[in-house]
Amino acid sequence: MIVAFIFLASMTLISALAVVLSRNVIHSALFMSGSFFGVAGFFVMLNAPALAAFQVLIYVGAVTVVILFGIMFTQRPQVRRFRLIVNRQMWSGLFVALGVGAFLAYILSIQNWDGTSPGYGPRETADLGEILLGLNGAPEIFSLLFEVISVLLLVAVVAAIVVSRRKTGEGIDRGVEE
Amino acid sequence: MQQFLDTLNAALPLEGYLVVGAVMFAIGAWGALIRRNAVVVFMCIELMINAVNLSLVAFADYLPNAGGAGVGYAVLVIAVAAAEVAVGLAIALAVYRSRKTVNVDEINLMKG
Numbered sequence: 001m002i003v004a005f006i007f008l009a010s011m012t013l014i015s016a017l018a019v020v021l022s023r024n025v026i027h028s029a030l031f032m033s034g035s036f037f038g039v040a041g042f043f044v045m046l047n048a049p050a051l052a053a054f055q056v057l058i059y060v061g062a063v064t065v066v067i068l069f070g071i072m073f074t075q076r077p078q079v080r081r082f083r084l085i086v087n088r089q090m091w092s093g094l095f096v097a098l099g100v101g102a103f104l105a106y107i108l109s110i111q112n113w114d115g116t117s118p119g120y121g122p123r124e125t126a127d128l129g130e131i132l133l134g135l136n137g138a139p140e141i142f143s144l145l146f147e148v149i150s151v152l153l154l155v156a157v158v159a160a161i162v163v164s165r166r167k168t169g170e171g172i173d174r175g176v177e178e
Numbered sequence: 179m180q181q182f183l184d185t186l187n188a189a190l191p192l193e194g195y196l197v198v199g200a201v202m203f204a205i206g207a208w209g210a211l212i213r214r215n216a217v218v219v220f221m222c223i224e225l226m227i228n229a230v231n232l233s234l235v236a237f238a239d240y241l242p243n244a245g246g247a248g249v250g251y252a253v254l255v256i257a258v259a260a261a262e263v264a265v266g267l268a269i270a271l272a273v274y275r276s277r278k279t280v281n282v283d284e285i286n287l288m289k290g
């Protein structure tokens with residue numbers, strides 16, 4: 001357990017740092033998928049294998065590919081100097097983030113977690129399904145949230161199409177021109 | 179030797195997962211504050227969402243009375259994050275089309 005934990009924690013945190021500090025945007029996206037893989041490993045350790053499968057499918061698969069498409073459409077070749085990828089708030093931002101991280105870590109570690117032990121998670125996928133539908137003692141609000149989320153996804157897809165649609169007569173059509 | 183193996187196989191305390199989640203959240207917040215590229219800011223926001231998900235699932239597995247509800251919330255958070263990525267990248271695409279840049283400090287149309 002401890003070996004797997006150290007491996008996954010270092011993979012997750014080093015990849016997360018690399019996302020922030022990498023000078024190449026594509027490298028940032030690939031490091032981000034590595035960080036998501038580490039989190040998926042944590043989900044397996046925490047008795048949520050179905051959620052780990054969702055994580056790999058949605059984050060490592062779909063979100064990374066969508067972001068890579070976004071990079072493909074929006075980035076020009078950029079100057080590779082570290083000074084130019086960060087704005088003027090570099091050090092104040094570092095202090096704010098360090099403060100937030102140290103505060104959260106301190107609060108969460110001084111709390112007395114006696115009486116907690118692993119193994120209460122919904123290991124079976126059927127249990128997770130019952131939780132999502134609010135059955136068998138799970139909070140009943142989940143059945144409402146499930147429906148709201150599906151409507152939200154539909155609205156988001158329509159909104160993405162509407163916002164990013166090319167208006168007629170605007171911009172250049174590179175496929176025809178080149 | 180047996181004792182060493184037992185130490186390796188012992189269950190981890192809850193604080194371990196929570197501290198990893200907190201540090202990951204702080205790294206994501208740092209990136210979202212300092213990077214100029216809007217797409218990288220999206221990636222850092224995804225990192226923060228994942229850190230919160232990790233904490234939720236850790237609580238769901240460790241707290242006896244939670245009933246595993248944190249995993250259900252994590253599924254909902256993943257769906258919301260996917261919707262956010264779709265709309266956010268569409269906005270970045272629309273901005274790039276009109277301004278030819280996605281650097282957040284050069285987009286100052288609404289600056290007073």
